Amino acid sequence: MSKHPLRTQKIAFFLLLVATLLIVVPVGLIVVVIIQKGWPAVNWQFLSEMPRQGMRAGGIFPAIVGTLYLVTGAILFALPIGLLAAVYLSEYAKDNILTRSIKLAIVNLAGVPSVVYGLFGLALFVVFFKFGASILSGSLTLGIMILPLIITASREALEAVPYSFREVSLSLGASKWQTIRHIVLPNAIPGIITGTILGLGRAAGETAPILFTVAAFYLPRLPQSVFDQAMALPYHLYVISTQVPNVDEKVRYGTALVLLSMVLFMNLVAIIIRYRFRKKKKW
């Protein structure tokens, strides 16, 4: 036992504080370095023009558009399925072997490395369904990747709606579905939106799932249909950082800055929605 409890406590406090501050340092450094090196490259031309000279000049417009398409496609696929599954799991499913294995599958789905999703998407969507390397294949692959995120967030949001709301709704003669439709879902929506946006951010930033399923190395035009290949920001960043010689550093960091801003912006929106909801809720 220590003879100096006060001093021991001070040392413990200090260590805990240092450990906590250490978390902030890498985040801050990443943001500072990327802004510092990337900011000079970011201007309207950079955001709105096609890349030129083998991506060494011009802009990153098709990669931004490609990422937006992919994220939109992923959400169109994953949100309805994820939400309906979450409603089933939290409102209807009885606790039995089927339910437990579904829940186990969701947990495992969340733990699958993203490159495995890429391979899976290649085998299923690109080859088996013959969608080819396309926005459709890439969106579906990203969609599957973010499904567990959306299901888990939606389930938590649904289960956070107080039992008494359901009870009183049923006692007024509402059916189970009416109760879900009119009482449970409206009160769960902020949580569902938050989870969805976090999923969007994840989908926007991942490289591996789009590597084999959609991403074009160099395609200086906009995709015309969902069966087209597309450029995407994370893959573009990889390409100009490692595959193309003599790319100006500020172009690389500019691209990283745009990608980082998109993802941080989505997270910020999610945080704001959650914050406003918490302030409003009083039960």
Next chain:
Amino acid sequence: MPNALHNTIARPVIEVRKLNLWYGDFRALKDVSAAFRENMITAIIGPSGCGKSTLLRTFNRMNDLVEGVRTSGSIMVDGVNIIGSDADLIDLRKKVGMVFQRPNPFPLSVSENILFGLKIHGLVSERNELDAIVEKSLRAVLLWDDLKDRLSKSALSLSLEQKQKLCIARLIAVKPEVLLMDEPCSTLDPQATARIEELMRELKRDYTIIIVTHNMQQAARVSDEAGFMLLGEMVEFGATAQVFTAPRDKRTEDYITGRYG
């Protein structure tokens, strides 16, 4: 109207015969029989765990929400047996509404709370008709003057007493016959409790009220008839004055004189 005369003409709205209920292996109700009569307030009293809330919740089949519940016997509501899988629960719950222990308005506006039942039953009609229903329901629970300027405000901003009255108004809007009240005043202060009791006396002109309460004084104050339950049995059931002043059963006497409970 004198109570005695009143009693002779009131028909039973809910009649319970030989009702048994099990939660898994635990028998929570044992051969309960009782009749709850129209335009009366009937109190069910008894110590914690005696089955009084369970009994109340059989009248609108809210026990169905608990897994592993079995029942036997019969409950006639307006001459229709509501025990059994072919009972129309939506119709039953429109007819037999419930006020819960904790005031539980939805996180919606005052008007939306009142109109919720109409909306789900597809009874939504003309805009001015809806306004009239909101006003009528709030007047019925003596809230109109307090809330007429706050109809679009969130119901969560009301006081506990107002919330509980609003929950009653929300029920009344779907035109039930029976109001089940499960310890409706247990979260309220004595003044608010007195006002809710006053409201109950008003409401019994139009509705049949069954109240479960811990509070024996409350039962004695508001009810016309009372039932005393113990360990799942209906020990005694009769006119409130008789149950409280001349109980026939020794166990009732022990309870109301405070020997346990």
